[in-house]
Amino acid sequence: MYFQKARLIHAELPLLAPFRTSYGELKSKDFYIIELITEEGICGHGELEAFPLPDYTEETLSTAIVIIRKHLLPLLAQRKIDKPEDVQKIFSWIQGNEMAKAAVELAIWDAFAKMKKRSLSKMIGATKESIKVGVSIGLQPNVESLLQLVNQYVDQGYERVKLKIAPNKDIQFVEAIRKRFPKLSLMADANSAYNREDFLLLKELDQYDLEMIEQPFGTTDFVNHAWLQKQLKTRICLDENIRSVKDVEQAHILGSCQAINLKLARVGGMSSALKIAEYCALNDLLVWCGGMLEAGVGRAHNIALAAREEFSFPGDISASNRFFEEDIIKPTFELNQGRLRVPSNDGIGVALNSEVLQKYTKSTEEILLNKGWS
Numbered sequence: 001m002y003f004q005k006a007r008l009i010h011a012e013l014p015l016l017a018p019f020r021t022s023y024g025e026l027k028s029k030d031f032y033i034i035e036l037i038t039e040e041g042i043c044g045h046g047e048l049e050a051f052p053l054p055d056y057t058e059e060t061l062s063t064a065i066v067i068i069r070k071h072l073l074p075l076l077a078q079r080k081i082d083k084p085e086d087v088q089k090i091f092s093w094i095q096g097n098e099m100a101k102a103a104v105e106l107a108i109w110d111a112f113a114k115m116k117k118r119s120l121s122k123m124i125g126a127t128k129e130s131i132k133v134g135v136s137i138g139l140q141p142n143v144e145s146l147l148q149l150v151n152q153y154v155d156q157g158y159e160r161v162k163l164k165i166a167p168n169k170d171i172q173f174v175e176a177i178r179k180r181f182p183k184l185s186l187m188a189d190a191n192s193a194y195n196r197e198d199f200l201l202l203k204e205l206d207q208y209d210l211e212m213i214e215q216p217f218g219t220t221d222f223v224n225h226a227w228l229q230k231q232l233k234t235r236i237c238l239d240e241n242i243r244s245v246k247d248v249e250q251a252h253i254l255g256s257c258q259a260i261n262l263k264l265a266r267v268g269g270m271s272s273a274l275k276i277a278e279y280c281a282l283n284d285l286l287v288w289c290g291g292m293l294e295a296g297v298g299r300a301h302n303i304a305l306a307a308r309e310e311f312s313f314p315g316d317i318s319a320s321n322r323f324f325e326e327d328i329i330k331p332t333f334e335l336n337q338g339r340l341r342v343p344s345n346d347g348i349g350v351a352l353n354s355e356v357l358q359k360y361t362k363s364t365e366e367i368l369l370n371k372g373w374s
């Protein structure tokens with residue numbers, strides 16, 4: 001397959017409510033859709049998930065779009081791609097920049113699935129027709145508003161609730177939810193807000209029957225996560241630490257965690273994610289699909305991945321209306337008895353809703369990839 005043209009569509013969707021973590025707050029989802037068009041006119045779509053600030057990982061939207069324009073797209077110009085599994089290798093001389101790579105690689109996976117007239121989920125060996133999903137709730141100003149939100153999501157059918165925590169915004173919140181919802185599948189995500197000195201606090205969290213505690217310590221800290229995991233009965237889950245299957249191997253060998261939050265964007269795309277899922281299944285690590293407040297295209301890629309058998313634990317993959325008034329795809333993803341349907345149409349199985357997308361588009365750029373062709 002040859003790619004002839006790329007379109008970089010920069011859009012920004014307002015969030016229904018601000019999303020707060022231990023390190024910052026988001027009021028909108030700012031993203032690019034990367035559209036790659038083949039010689040035959042097949043369009044593949046990927047979504048660039050880097051955030052505006054380098055606070056979750058070191059990439060930002062502006063660094064990633066430069067990497068895409070200057071370094072990744074030129075690698076596709078006049079190059080025959082035989083299969084999407086080859087793309088990771090083609091990009092491999094470029095260090096890091098996983099989110100930039102993922103946006104382009106995932107557009108190529110979509111294009112290939114469309115060429116083969118198969119759904120992306122089937123093409124990557126997924127079998128499920130619908131998936132159970134969970135919801136991630138940002139830090140709330142007080143216990144009352146948190147309980148109200150949890151109630152609302154449980155009523156909507158979400159099967160599992162993840163709660164953001166930070167020092168002094170932890171025990172009280174977790175305890176209140178546990179009291180009101182004794183059986184709820186509940187977990188907490190710290191986004192690196194703790195360190196070794198907070199051990200007693202983390203030990204206290206051990207009594208609330210949490211599914212896991214996600215990323216308590218720093219983003220490159222495998223050693224202290226291992227130290228902590230040995231002393232807790234609750235699973236530690238790593239998110240920010242994991243950029244590749246090598247990181248998962250390191251975490252497993254050191255005993256840094258028992259679960260992996262797998263995000264396509266953070267690990268550079270589908271090939272890397274599939275390797276990680278397989279490694280986890282073989283090594284008794286719980287793997288589940290994380291989220292980046294994705295708009296519809298990113299959400300569709302997540303759903304294809306989470307439709308594989310390794311993903312028995314509900315992911316941070318909520319319905320389109322969890323974050324947005326309207327989504328940029330059609331059809332949108334709707335929650336049905338705590339589940340989302342896995343699209344069966346070709347590729348990611350959803351199309352861009354150009355009317356909605358246009359409304360939120362800030363700029364569009366076209367790049368020809370066939371320079372020098374006659």
Ligand code: OSB
Pocket residue numbers: 056135136189191239290291292293294316317318
């Ligand atoms: O740590 O998983 C995280 C959102 C932005 C940045 C980091 C994280 C998150 C979430 C949201 O938890 C998950 C979602 O998209 O529902």
Ligand code: MG
Pocket residue numbers: 189191214215239240261
């Ligand atoms: Mg996380």
